[in-house]
Amino acid sequence: APQSWDWRDHGAVSPVKDQGMCGSCWAFSVTGNIEGQWFLKKGKLLSLSEQELVDCDRLDEACGGGLPSNAYEAIEKLGGLETETDYRYTGHKQSCGFSSGKVAAYINSSVELSKDENGEAGVLHLCLVNAEIAAWLAENGPVSVALNAFAMQFYRKGVSRPLKIFCNPWMIDHAVLLVGYGERNGVPFWAIKNSWGEDYGEEGYYYLYRGSRLCGINKMCSSAVVN
Numbered sequence: 001a002p003q004s005w006d007w008r009d010h011g012a013v014s015p016v017k018d019q020g021m022c023g024s025c026w027a028f029s030v031t032g033n034i035e036g037q038w039f040l041k042k043g044k045l046l047s048l049s050e051q052e053l054v055d056c057d058r059l060d061e062a063c064g065g066g067l068p069s070n071a072y073e074a075i076e077k078l079g080g081l082e083t084e085t086d087y088r089y090t091g092h093k094q095s096c097g098f099s100s101g102k103v104a105a106y107i108n109s110s111v112e113l114s115k116d117e118n119g120e121a122g123v124l125h126l127c128l129v130n131a132e133i134a135a136w137l138a139e140n141g142p143v144s145v146a147l148n149a150f151a152m153q154f155y156r157k158g159v160s161r162p163l164k165i166f167c168n169p170w171m172i173d174h175a176v177l178l179v180g181y182g183e184r185n186g187v188p189f190w191a192i193k194n195s196w197g198e199d200y201g202e203e204g205y206y207y208l209y210r211g212s213r214l215c216g217i218n219k220m221c222s223s224a225v226v227n
């Protein structure tokens, strides 16, 4: 994998969004991943609708939380995602207003990078080791990841390196988008697109120390597949 990589430099990342007072981080993580996949496979960067998932993804729980793996399945069943403009974000659950005629992007399947080929858990690869995530990311696009967000809540700038006791990798409670990795003054980092608005962190981004599988970032990596 390259020494450093950032999908923002390659046009595969839409502007930072704000989930507001709604626990819909899972939807933003998934739309961010699909925006990247769609851009890389179809050449167009779209801003896709999280509200469609909040209102219409019955496998998840709207502002009460969700799982990217459920969301990919729901998007396949629905037939795709409308754009942010066509199905705009309100930050609370409404009745489903999805119309298949307005689908702007679709997915063919999804991959859990934390499982082996036939989807069994246990054989962790492609996500467990940092070099594997970096290689997969540089090759295939931004990755949906989940992590313990405790340290994120107190983050302002720089490379965050919380003590493990403040970032229990088994207490994962937030879903975000991994867009790149690199080094700052010799400190390796992951570049993470958050969904708490542009005022959060560094222009809406969180930079997490890339080492020793901090905050559980290696546990739930996934991506949609667009053919």
Ligand SMILES: CCC[C@@H](/C=C/S(=O)(=O)c1ccccc1)NC(=O)[C@H](Cc1ccccc1)NC(=O)N1CCC(N2CCOCC2)CC1
Binding pocket: 022, 023, 024, 025, 026, 061, 063, 064, 065, 066, 067, 068, 146, 149, 150, 153, 172, 173, 174, 175, 220
């Ligand atoms: C109230 C939900 C908040 C929301 C978004 C986070 S947030 O609001 O951005 C935030 C996170 C941390 C600190 C502060 C703010 N979190 C989630 O959606 C998290 C994201 C996540 C966690 C773990 C693994 C993968 C993804 N998911 C969840 O909270 N859930 C996952 C699905 C679960 N269902 C239970 C019933 O059976 C079906 C599944 C409900 C809870």
